[in-house]
Amino acid sequence: MLEKKIIEVRKRVSQWKKDGLSIGLVPTMGALHEGHLSLIKKSVETCDKTIVSIFVNPIQFGPSEDLEKYPKTIDADLELCKNAGVDLVFSPSPSEMYGEGHILSNDFLTYVVPPYFYTDKLCAKSRIGHFDGVCTVVMKLFNIVQPDYAVFGQKDAQQLIVIKKMVKDLDIPIEIISCPIVRDKNGLALSSRNQYLSEDGKKYSLALNKILVNIKACYKKGITDTKSLVETALVFLNNHHELEYLEFVDKNTLENKTVADGDTLVLIAVRVDNVRLIDNCFII
């Protein structure tokens, strides 16, 4: 079930391919929750074999980010994967992925770099180089697993768009499947980082979804000017919230919208008591 070595994964995949089986990949950083399970379920339904990768990828974290404290729950993750019908969990060490004494800077490592137009905004503004790290590791995982399908969550909307663009630009022979955001009963989008939240933080974190729901309602009533729509958010925010962005973009190209329309994706990032949370919705 668990493989830590690239060569072992290749062997397993090679046999499956010889047997004519289709393969789905669900790349994760572990700390699995119902959101991940929805991706796994989609892959298990779609493909003959499902591989889940669990790898906290150092090159997508900035120096001041939460790489060290990122939650690790491998035993629970394996149990969840087993129960969900996963065929193989690939959980490599950083040195397995990047070599011994792994030198991760772009001085010594080949990177896959998404277009600046997609990464000069939103999450990339506060997370410099983040999507270079994401695209590079996803490309590596794609090349190791060579899946027919790869499943990503709509929760990380910018990541999903950047990866779809990478697949198109580099002619990667893999179909990207996206799955909708999974929310808890209060509407909070599930995230491994939610466990950093205090009880009060959990309460304040509900603002993100409330803002998005309200914007959808306003749009339905005919408000399309995005400046006015941004203003509707203010009532949900207090001094426990630090709004990083609330933006309206084209759902395929990430182009900014001054007037919302049917192709508009609304994205929000807020720090709640210093825990960074993101959420998004299609306006219709």
Add this chain to the structure above:
Amino acid sequence: MLEKKIIEVRKRVSQWKKDGLSIGLVPTMGALHEGHLSLIKKSVETCDKTIVSIFVNPIQFGPSEDLEKYPKTIDADLELCKNAGVDLVFSPSPSEMYGEGHILSNDFLTYVVPPYFYTDKLCAKSRIGHFDGVCTVVMKLFNIVQPDYAVFGQKDAQQLIVIKKMVKDLDIPIEIISCPIVRDKNGLALSSRNQYLSEDGKKYSLALNKILVNIKACYKKGITDTKSLVETALVFLNNHHELEYLEFVDKNTLENKTVADGDTLVLIAVRVDNVRLIDNCFII
């Protein structure tokens, strides 16, 4: 024999893979000569099926380079490929590779970027972004063809090292085969750009190989200080030559050598009457 569409290549390859056949790719920019034919021969010997790509890749040319005038000899190329036992020639248009109204800057296109340590020297110094363009198109070709082997010439030594590094860093499941430089009877390394040379230019161009041969001889006699070895070149150069670089590096890592040893690769680039020529040799 000739396919211009990605989708058609994929169909052909898919059938070959189903039939359990191994596939070799020889990426070229056309204007095929004996150097290319040696690569093709190697692939035909090694693999069940050989695909030659012919694509003058715009994104690896700088604005002041010879993209427009780069020699195009597709009919002759096809004939050579046919006689050499090639199974398929993939010759796409720029728009097939990069989309209609193809916007090629890294504002709008995902790039594969080799490490700076490999591209802050040698050819990359005068050809800014060249290897980003090379790696990106090679990655695209790899993803389109999905070969088991890809064959490159030692002639473009820095390119070969950069591509091997890309394959390692991104876990690309392809074996890179390199082939030695092919020279004309006078010792000039074959290149599609040699046809830009005047009769006098052809004479002056022999300096590159003479310099390399002499350096090998000096090394054999015990001279290992690379500064002294560089000086031995001067006698072969006159005012028709513009020496761009003559460098001694590690053959795997491109690290500069001040003292030559058995792992040393010697690389030279010279403009001969404004035609840019490159050559290289292993010191032993």
